[in-house]
Amino acid sequence: MSSVLTEKRFQDETAAFVYVEARVWPHGRVCPHCGVVDQSGALKGASNRIGLYKCYACRKPFTVKVGTIFESSHVQLHIWLQAMHLVCSSKKGISANQLHRTLGVTLKTAWFMGHRIREAMRDGGLSPLGGGGGTVEIDETVQGRIEGAPKPKNIKGGRSGYRNVALTLVERGGSARSFHVTGTTIAELKPVILANVAREAQIMTDQAAWYPEIGAEFASHDTVNHAKDEYVRREADKLVTTNTVEGYYSIFKRGMKGIYQHCVEKHLHRYLAEFDLRYSNRARLGVNDVARADRALKGIVGKRLTYQTTAN
Numbered sequence: 001m002s003s004v005l006t007e008k009r010f011q012d013e014t015a016a017f018v019y020v021e022a023r024v025w026p027h028g029r030v031c032p033h034c035g036v037v038d039q040s041g042a043l044k045g046a047s048n049r050i051g052l053y054k055c056y057a058c059r060k061p062f063t064v065k066v067g068t069i070f071e072s073s074h075v076q077l078h079i080w081l082q083a084m085h086l087v088c089s090s091k092k093g094i095s096a097n098q099l100h101r102t103l104g105v106t107l108k109t110a111w112f113m114g115h116r117i118r119e120a121m122r123d124g125g126l127s128p129l130g131g132g133g134g135t136v137e138i139d140e141t142v143q144g145r146i147e148g149a150p151k152p153k154n155i156k157g158g159r160s161g162y163r164n165v166a167l168t169l170v171e172r173g174g175s176a177r178s179f180h181v182t183g184t185t186i187a188e189l190k191p192v193i194l195a196n197v198a199r200e201a202q203i204m205t206d207q208a209a210w211y212p213e214i215g216a217e218f219a220s221h222d223t224v225n226h227a228k229d230e231y232v233r234r235e236a237d238k239l240v241t242t243n244t245v246e247g248y249y250s251i252f253k254r255g256m257k258g259i260y261q262h263c264v265e266k267h268l269h270r271y272l273a274e275f276d277l278r279y280s281n282r283a284r285l286g287v288n289d290v291a292r293a294d295r296a297l298k299g300i301v302g303k304r305l306t307y308q309t310t311a312n
Ligand SMILES: [Zn+2]
Pocket: 031, 032, 033, 034, 035, 036, 055, 056, 057, 058, 059, 060
């Protein structure tokens, strides 16, 4: 068995373009300027860049990189594919420093690539979890201090206020979806949960004060009492536990602590997207590293990030 990184798309720039084009344009080559399909021709010749086409409708040139996370990047596409493979196949993530050393790009470039790849991994507008009566476990955790917020002397009431809060929904045997929320009030959590979980779902949570009202919106709501050391309760027709979402957080926490270390709060949603994509496309669901990187590749379109929006 040879290293996956010896495959042609990771080594050869033309092969990388062919690979990305097949995924971005599965139904024909789309002009990113005017939107027409299959009305363009390759511009060949020594002076032309790899993967350059000219649209017959609007007369403008384009490559598959236009309008994607790769646009205006000086990094070669096959190096981008290596980076995406590394991010998608590393369970706890991969640091900018590691990408810098492995890929031979500058640290600053590696950091920017990491953020763009995370942006590609961000999923939008998906159907709700727990459709057809599936079980959805819901929990929240704190991750890092809110910038500039002083640590309160008395934090009795308070996960909210000075630390960033992540809310995660995990369908058992399925996907995870996480959100950076401003706090754990019902007003904050309820709209997010209602928008992302099907009403026919069976909800499982711990006994936090905000869940009874939210849980009443769903087919059923069961809780485990962590304060009394109850983590799993077997009932006639169901297993009441939040161990699945806790398992998600244990990977997330180990990654954020061990790999990323510093996460500025404005980037938290991107890190959550990264862990969500890997979790939702995990090996246990039959998704291998290559297929997982392909899922991320499908998300490159329309996710262009400028340097200004990610600086710091
Ligand atoms: Zn055009």
